[in-house]
Every structure is written in C-alpha cells, then in structure tokens.
Amino acid sequence: MTSTQTSPYVLCEDLFKIYKIADLEVVALRGLDLSVMPGEVVAIVGASGSGKSTLLNILAGYDAPSAGGVSVGGNDLLRMNMGDIEEYRRDVVGFVWQQTSRNMFPYLSAVENVALPMMLTEMPGRERKERAEHLLDLVGLGHRLGHTPERLSGGEQQRVAIAVALANHPPLLLADEPTGELDNATAAEILDLFGVVNQEFDTTILIVTHDPDIAHKVGRVVMIRDGKMSTEIRRRVTFQRVSGSANTDQPLEEFILVDASGRVQIPREYLEDLRIRDRARVEVENDAVTLRPEEL
Ligand SMILES: Nc1ncnc2c1ncn2[C@@H]1O[C@H](COP(=O)(O)OP(=O)(O)O)[C@@H](O)[C@H]1O
C-alpha cells in the first residue's frame, strides 16, 4: 500500500477546547489540525501552556473537545457513548505520563503493574502473567519483574510505564513528556525504546517532548503554538521512526502548516525580525508568496 491509499490513523480537524473556570474562558486548542498515518511516530513540541496535554487527553478519551472533529482508527471520538469510551481507553490507546508515579501503583511489583490493565479483559490469569513478563522483557526489565517502583530507577520506572501502556496491545501509544524527569542519557534510552515498540508492534506513537534534538531523532516533528499546529519539520531522505541518538546526516525540511481555511501561523521570531505587526504586504511572484512589512 502506498501512503496515498492509506487513511490517517489519527485525524483532528479544526479542534477547539475551551475550559471554563467560573466566568473565565481559557482557549486551550483553537482550530487544531493533525493527521498521523498508521505506524507513524510523531513528536509534538511547544511551549508550556500551548495545549499539548489537552490534545493528548482528548486523543486518550479522557476529555472531550468543545468543537471540531477527532477520530482514531476510524472511531469518531465525539460519537462514542460511555461504554464505547471505556472500551476505547482499554483497547485502543496506551498512555505514558511524565510523572512516573502516575503510571504505576507503588505497592505492586513491575509484573503486577503490567498485568493489571489486562484484568479488564477476558484474558486468563496465567496468560496475563506470561504477557506481562514478555512485555517487561521487551522493555529491558526481564530481571526486575518482582521489583516495586521504589526499588527501580527513574528510567526503569518509565520502562515499566511503557510496558503498562502496552498491556492490552493498543495500536496507539500517547506519551506526555515521558522523558521530562530523566537525565539526557536515560532519556535517549527511552526514546530508543519507543523505536523498538514501533518496530515490534507497528504502534502509532505520539510523543510530547522538550528534547531540543528531537527533529534529528524522529521522522516528523510538529510544533504547536497557542493551541494550533504552526510548523512541521520532516526528514528529507528516508522516513526514520525514532531513535535516541541524533542523526544529523539527513537534511531536515521545515514547513509552515496551512489549515483548511488557508490560515498560516508565521513564527513570531520571523515577524519580529521583519517588524511585521498586524498587517503585511503580500505578493505572489515566481511561484512564491512574499510577505513584507507595511512600511516598505
Ligand atoms: N483542566 C483545566 N482547566 C482550566 N484550564 C486548563 C485546564 N487544563 C489546561 N488548561 C489551560 O489550557 C492551556 C493549555 O494547557 P496544556 O494543554 O496543559 O498545555 P501544555 O501541556 O502544552 O503545557 C493552558 O492555558 C492551561 O492553563
């Protein structure tokens, strides 16, 4: 199958999320578009408060958007009832939180933590244990099966967290700053592990990250600004999924994203450099659109 025949696994169209606190409205997402192909790994970067967690929570079925469309694997998230959502959270998505403590129960061993989400399914007990052990082996913790979280390092805890997220074979893995609390070397190992998961299970993966080198480590990075996707960086040559070490040999291409209404978001630095404020002169010439400051 070529990419033109495959439909996106994750599709967000003109997504809005407005939080209301008393009389105050906070617009966390304002017309966000995102399309992710099956088996693709996409990194999402953006300043604090730009809407990254809001987007992931919506995709995970923890929260509903205020307007717009969102579908995952053909499931229209806005048309699901409570039962559908429960099933969706159990079978379709795995979630890794930044705070390792949020991913695990402190009084359960690694293997018990991984087996726990399987108890919501029909899987027999013996099979649950075997699968949990297999997943812990895959994440490199075959020798820590009986350890409780407090006896594991931060990196090991995130490995367990990834195994927990994979417990029920989800086709989609969402990770909200999974390396945020780790040192650089450990963070690189965890990124490598996402690469292993992607190769092994063909899992579609969205990772929110602050890693400044991320563009050299995944095939595609999208930048979110004020609740909307603004720019995207892709590798020019081959589609590389994800690895902990930066590959700087392959050139990167940066794009500004254009939404369905033709809106683009010009990075603030460009506007400041060119002293463009609330209006600009636009010209189309030689296959190019040029924006110039008003005063010129
Ligand atoms: N539950 C909530 N209630 C009210 N405002 C919220 C809530 N969650 C997030 N926000 C606001 O929405 C915006 C986006 O937040 P968030 O998605 O957490 O950003 P990020 O993960 O990129 O830091 C912020 O202004 C934040 O304060």
Ligand SMILES: [Mg+2]
């Ligand atoms: Mg966040």
